[in-house]
């Protein structure tokens with residue numbers, strides 16, 4: 001590093017916190033601007049894949065994430081119509097030590113926020129950023145006629161709703177309702193597996209164990225239910241008991257968990273969209289996470305992509321001056337990103353669509369292949385985020401990587 005840079009990170013989500021911390025570790029002066037009034041996560045739970053776990057290791061929060069999260073060893077799904085296996089994926093096909101980490105967003109956020117605060121990163125809440133002026137020597141425009149800058153670098157990590165990013169994405173017809181429930185005693189042995197049930201591809205219910213929240217020892221699960229954007233208002237205006245009865249009729253074990261859902265407000269509707277920026281930087285402005293690329297969460301990669309962006313951007317910034325570093329960042333991220341965006345586009349309609357043919361292809365061709373030896377290995381590579389090495393072979397067995405692996409092998413077995 002030739003000098004200390006003044007860096008603004010817009011967005012205090014997964015990508016923003018990770019980028020800010022890793023750039024701060026290089027000695028830069030980093031400020032995070034977020035619209036929220038007090039720091040808070042949004043959403044229920046997610047899976048951090050092995051590639052994302054590595055970045056959590058770099059941030060120093062992997063141990064905490066492992067202590068709150070749940071090791072997910074497999075993803076399984078069944079069609080309630082054909083009674084066929086419709087989703088079969090294992091994490092440990094290629095490496096017995098690998099797993100997805102099911103974690104509550106609140107737990108992950110708290111760990112990452114504390115890590116940023118420990119690095120004395122300034123966090124400016126109540127700052128809704130709606131533009132960047134003069135990208136060569138950037139200022140950020142903040143609601144209320146305010147401005148901050150100039151900065152040496154502005155990182156847009158303000159997610160799918162970014163008002164800075166030029167990305168125009170396509171809205172997907174299906175989204176999903178997400179909620180969090182306590183896992184009852186008898187269900188706790190089911191942790192270790194994400195389970196889904198389908199009716200063709202137009203109905204889908206799922207349960208993902210996500211472990212505990214700080215200060216609350218009761219294990220939780222995220223429950224989710226496919227819903228079209230166009231059907232949300234009808235769902236909202238109908239009696240919640242009708243939906244619970246429909247879900248229970250489709251999958252009684254799922255319906256049993258929904259006993260804890262008392263009103264529509266206990267479920268959050270997440271809409272999905274798809275698209276990515278071809279050029280993720282403009283002079284001294286760079287886009288990471290959902291501000292740069294969006295996809296449905298079928299492959300469970302979005303947070304991992306944001307973490308990888310953060311890690312590879314920081315890597316490039318450590319090696320080159322800013323403008324060159326942004327070009328290198330783009331080049332190093334391109335292949336992995338493009339592959340996963342394409343895969344997401346191909347796979348999503350098999351699980352969320354009105355076309356029965358898609359469900360038949362899923363149940364009769366794709367899943368049987370996924371259960372074969374070759375297929376299982378390929379699917380294992382895909383879900384772990386390692387279809388190609390996102391680090392391009394640059395992260396060899398360093399002391400840090402070894403440390404990360406030791407933590408991964410350590411607890412919970």
Ligand SMILES: Cc1cc2nc3c(=O)[nH]c(=O)nc-3n(C[C@H](O)[C@H](O)[C@H](O)COP(=O)(O)OP(=O)(O)OC[C@H]3O[C@@H](n4cnc5c(N)ncnc54)[C@H](O)[C@@H]3O)c2cc1C
Nearest residue numbers: 011013014015035046047129158159289290301302303304
């Ligand atoms: C229902 C659902 C399930 C998912 N499951 C998975 C999964 O299992 N695995 C996985 O890897 N990914 C999953 N994802 C994707 C993942 O959540 C996202 O890809 C990830 O959170 C993106 O991180 P980010 O930092 O880019 O954005 P976010 O985490 O969305 O953070 C954006 C931040 O920017 C702030 N902000 C927004 N606008 C402004 C503004 N104008 N000014 C200032 N601040 C602003 C917000 O307040 C927020 O703090 C899922 C997504 C959804 C919706």
